Amino acid sequence: MNHPDHSSGSRGPLRLRRLDPGLPVPSRAHPSDAGIDLFSAENCALEPGHRALVGTGVAVAIPEGYAGLVHPRSGLAARAGLSIVNAPGTIDAGYRGEIKVNLVNLDPSEPVHIGRGDRIAQLIIQRVELWDVQEVDELDQTDRGERGHGSTGGHHRLT
Ligand SMILES: O=c1ccn([C@H]2C[C@H](O)[C@@H](COP(=O)(O)OP(=O)(O)OP(=O)(O)O)O2)c(=O)[nH]1
Numbered sequence: 001m002n003h004p005d006h007s008s009g010s011r012g013p014l015r016l017r018r019l020d021p022g023l024p025v026p027s028r029a030h031p032s033d034a035g036i037d038l039f040s041a042e043n044c045a046l047e048p049g050h051r052a053l054v055g056t057g058v059a060v061a062i063p064e065g066y067a068g069l070v071h072p073r074s075g076l077a078a079r080a081g082l083s084i085v086n087a088p089g090t091i092d093a094g095y096r097g098e099i100k101v102n103l104v105n106l107d108p109s110e111p112v113h114i115g116r117g118d119r120i121a122q123l124i125i126q127r128v129e130l131w132d133v134q135e136v137d138e139l140d141q142t143d144r145g146e147r148g149h150g151s152t153g154g155h156h157r158l159t
């Protein structure tokens, strides 16, 4: 069966520069995966609760109207407690610097060792709408109104 190629559409592929040619070009592990896996350009050790801004050795040119979101990888999260402080990190369309990942070790007792070349995060490119902001005196009335932060209940065994 033929599968149409939705990988790049008419906008072309994501343009990426390797700032560190010793690392492979980031790619999807499977053709239909959402995330492009990003490599660590560094070796680092993270003690429990500690964080580090880790380079990926790549810069990208995301087209206007899109953003890059840097998400954690679930395997490393489950196995080692590795996450990202600002998950998901936002890569603006105009940004041409190195993508960096603010890794954090959420394991309570074990350090996490990151090796150069390890896949530490995944980049997801999403369409975004670029809204202007207009200040107003009144907002429209809705059923929810100002109720939030658990106002609908449903937290098992919490008051
Ligand atoms: O995980 C991340 C998040 C951001 N960035 C880069 C790309 C992004 O376009 C830029 C700014 O990110 P953001 O707007 O989230 O940070 P800020 O603290 O608001 O910085 P700025 O004042 O530069 O906008 O930093 C990364 O490399 N990795």
Ligand SMILES: [Mg+2]
Pocket: none
């Ligand atoms: Mg900003």
